[in-house]
Amino acid sequence: MKIGYVGLGNMGRPIAANLARAGNEMIVFDLNREAVDSFVDEFGARAANGLHSLAQSSDIVITIVPTGKDVNRILLGDANCEDSLISGLDSSKLFIDMSSSEPEGTLELGKIMKDKNIPFLDAPVSGGVKRAVSGTISIMVGGESAVIARAKPIFESVSSDIFECGPLGAGHATKAMNNMLSALSVLATTEALLIGRRFGLDPSTLTNVINKSSGRNNATELKMHQFILKKNWNSGFSSGLMLKDLTIAQNLARKVGLSAPCTALVRDAFAETVDHYGPSSDHTTLAKLLQETRKTEL
Secondary structure, three states, X not given: OEEEEEOOOOOHHHHHHHHHHOOOEEEEEOOOHHHHHHHHHHHOOEEOOOHHHHHHHXXXXXXXXXXXXXXXXXXHXXXXXXXXXXXXXXXXXXXXXXXXXOHHHHHHHHHHHHHOOOOEEEOOEEOHHHHHHHOOOEEEEEOOHHHHHHHHHHHHHHOOEEEEEEOOOHHHHHHHHHHHHHHHHHHHHHHHHHHHHHHOOOHHHHHHHHHOOOOOOHHHHHOHHHHHOOOOOOOOOEHHHHHHHHHHHHHHHHHHOOOOHHHHHHXXXXXXXXXXXXXXXXXXXXXXXXXXXXXXOO
């Protein structure tokens, strides 16, 4: 299978590596030329000359880039760039967006793709770089069942945890809800540990107790001991990307007409984190900000 792959960032590279190890012929593109050259050298992949040629040479095209706007620009092109994927796609090919994009934007792209009879799936991932490397990352797929069945061997090369979430856009909506809860776990757990610390509890011991009790969550299990309590702000996912996903979640709540106070609360907290430390800061720095503003150290 010839796979055209756009995006060799933190999450993109290990997924591409697993696809290459499964015996797929990889044609890769990234604005970071060093990332492309490194991947080509290690896996014998081919560097694409551009987006059109990548799509034209591939059976399946996958994007995994930072935002839905990036996907839109890469797929359709823009005023500054005539090169695009869609110019090289046709009904015999399959386009899969594995980025964390906005569901509404995905549906709009879906209309364009349907008019051109190009099969399209959204399939964002979650679980972090380590699980991407080990092949245990969660893949949340939206689209028509027949198209998902066609893509199943590709997804199985990436992970054994594949979830069919519903029609097109459902994968991106699922990812937004997941990341809202992940973000909320960092906020709520840090708050609980700060209260405990003020009372005189040891944060490490409190985390251990929570992990064996009903309050355990993603932050207590995977972020407190490993990153936050060590003051190692390098979990691999940025505050800017988390804020983007939380904004998607908040917009989705508004779209369906539901009040979402927890989503608004945690989005505001990450907006403050991005304002304080910048969008490239690790998302765990939310805990650092809470410690500074509460003048209590864990």
